[in-house]
Amino acid sequence: MFGFLFFVLLTPGASEFLCASPDLELSYTFCDSTPHAFTFNVTPCTVANRPTWEAALTWIPRSDITVLKTIFNVWYEGAKALHWREVLCSGADDEYSLCGALKGETIAAAFDIKGSRIAFPKGNYNIILEGFSDDYEKDIIMCLNFTMTVKHDTF
Numbered sequence: 001m002f003g004f005l006f007f008v009l010l011t012p013g014a015s016e017f018l019c020a021s022p023d024l025e026l027s028y029t030f031c032d033s034t035p036h037a038f039t040f041n042v043t044p045c046t047v048a049n050r051p052t053w054e055a056a057l058t059w060i061p062r063s064d065i066t067v068l069k070t071i072f073n074v075w076y077e078g079a080k081a082l083h084w085r086e087v088l089c090s091g092a093d094d095e096y097s098l099c100g101a102l103k104g105e106t107i108a109a110a111f112d113i114k115g116s117r118i119a120f121p122k123g124n125y126n127i128i129l130e131g132f133s134d135d136y137e138k139d140i141i142m143c144l145n146f147t148m149t150v151k152h153d154t155f
């Protein structure tokens with residue numbers, strides 16, 4: 001399942017290409033200037049027909065993943081379009097396999113992202129995904145800066 005992933009220590013600021021297809025281009029960088037042992041992959045590379053994306057990640061976190069709170073901010077053509085928060089790991093009875101991972105341990109996780117209720121009009125998107133290892137949004141452990149270009153309307 002993870003055979004297609006190429007695991008590298010990414011250099012800060014370098015843009016990591018996720019996918020390019022006739023209707024979509026997606027890449028990301030890390031918000032901070034330190035390298036992370038992290039790869040992320042998503043298929044299919046399209047927003048047509050409102051797909052369920054299959055995402056796969058490998059990650060060696062710098063702290064234990066007991067609590068993992070995520071914040072998404074989406075900009076569309078430079079204007080803030082969406083904001084949502086989600087607690088992925090609360091510290092007890094968590095459904096995601098990455099919850100409970102220890103600092104320095106290699107996490108390999110696969111999960112579905114259902115974008116089915118969102119239609120993506122043609123244009124440029126910037127998505128900031130922040131992960132915090134506490135409830136108070138103080139200890140940031142991951143911040144990804146996605147750039148997404150939808151090349152034409154597909155709905």
Ligand SMILES: *[C@@H]1O[C@H](CO)[C@@H](O)[C@H](O)[C@H]1NC(C)=O
Nearest residue numbers: 030031032126128145146147
């Ligand atoms: C995200 O990347 C864009 C350019 O690709 C940049 O203008 C923006 O400042 C970055 N945001 C963060 C939070 O790093």
